[in-house]
Amino acid sequence: MRKKVTIVGAGNVGATAAHWIAAKELADVVLIDVIEGVPQGKALDLSQAMPIEKRDCSIVGTNDYADTANSDIVVITAGIARKPGMSRDDLLNTNFKIMSEVVEKVVKASPNTILIIVSNPLDAMAQTAFKKAGLPRERVIGMAGVLDSARFRTFIAEELKVSVENVTAFVLGGHGDTMVPLSRYSTMAGIPITELIEPTRLKELETRTANGGAEIVKHLKTGSAYYAPSAAAVEMVEAILKDKKKILPCAAYLQGEYGISGLYVGVPCKLGAKGLEQIIEIKLTAEEQTALNKSAEAVRELCTVIGVA
Structure with a gap:
């Protein structure tokens, strides 16, 4: 029996996630949205690509949460998108209401699911989902660091003129301007990038990473x-x-890792069948810890505003 993944939100992020999942033949996909016709149309279009791509995946578009029942994973992308001049914080109250409603419905239909939160502002929305879902922390995870580190890796590879496959990078903290790119733990074919890129230029790449989303907007x-x-x-x-x-x-x-408690913050995680299986704690310099604490406080402020701190 194939795995089942529900994607909430049939906008660009949700529909493209459905595309990646189907292209990799990872699972059957349910694409759900409040707008009638959009998830159905995109799912039908994607289904008709499967014979060409030689992939056996069922892709269903719906407006009914009953169709999402017994999903192994639910990816939540729902919410209004950021517009030019709009900070992630501006999205807060609207997306808080959307997230609260969505989580209640998906958990009712799939009580054993694992939630992956993509909606912005990311960390506050992950915290909202966790508080509203009533699930253990292992089954509510926010997507931020994978994206932020991919952006950092892209910029490092371009700078060094090497394959992106040679570059590893870590970004900690909140998904936003206060994120903490860890150049000291980032490498090119195992060589620390701090030995390959001079500090001023490296700082520029870190700043570009932190502003990666805004640059695209x-x-x-x-x-x-x-x-x-x-x-x-x-x-x-x-x-x-x-x-x-x-x-x-x-x-x-x-829950105490990195000296921070009761808050969603970006950290190295081991992901497996149970969801979050381990948080990896790495040694930080005093400067890095201070930056991480500052990032965490920025997240806490948002969570306090919407009452989920």
């Missing part, structure tokens, strides 16, 4: 990033469905 003018965010979510889906025990930077609910 500025170019697009009428939308936000979706290829990389959806691919990042699907990397998490694949790690869980295939029980890979893969170490990925994700937003997880901390």
Whole structure:
């Protein structure tokens, strides 16, 4: 019996995530949205690509949460998208209401599911989902670090003129301007990038990473990033469905790790069949810990505003 993944939100991120999942033949997909016709049309279109791609996946579009029942994983992308000049924080109250409603419905239909949260502002929405779902922290995970580290890896590979496959990078903290790119733990074919890129230039790459989403919004003018965010979510889906025990930077609910409690913050996580199976704690310098604490406080402020701190 094939695995089942529900994607809530049939916009660019959700529909593209469905595309990646089907292209990798990872699971059957249910694409759900409040707008009638959109998930049905996109699912039908994607289904008709399967014979060409030689992939056997069922892709269903719906407006009814009954169709999402017994999903192994639910990826939540629902919410309004960021527009030019709009900060992630501006999205807060609207997306809080949407997330609260969605989580209640998906957990009722799939009480044993694992939730992957993609909606912005990411960390606050993951915290909202955790509080509303009543699930253990292992089964509510935020997608942020995979995307942020992919952006950092892209910029490092371009700078060094090497394959992106040679570059590893870690980004900690909240998904936003206060994120903490860890250059000290980032490598090119095992060589620390701190030995290959001079500090001033490295700082520029870190800043560009932190502003990665805003840079794309500025170019697009009428939308936000979706290829990389959806691919990042699907990397998490694949790690869980295939029980890979893969170490990925994700937003997880901390209970004392890194000196932070009661908050979703981006940290290195081991993902497997049970969802979040371990939080990897790495030694930080005093400067890095201070930056992480600052990032966590920015997340806490948002969570306090919507009453989920």
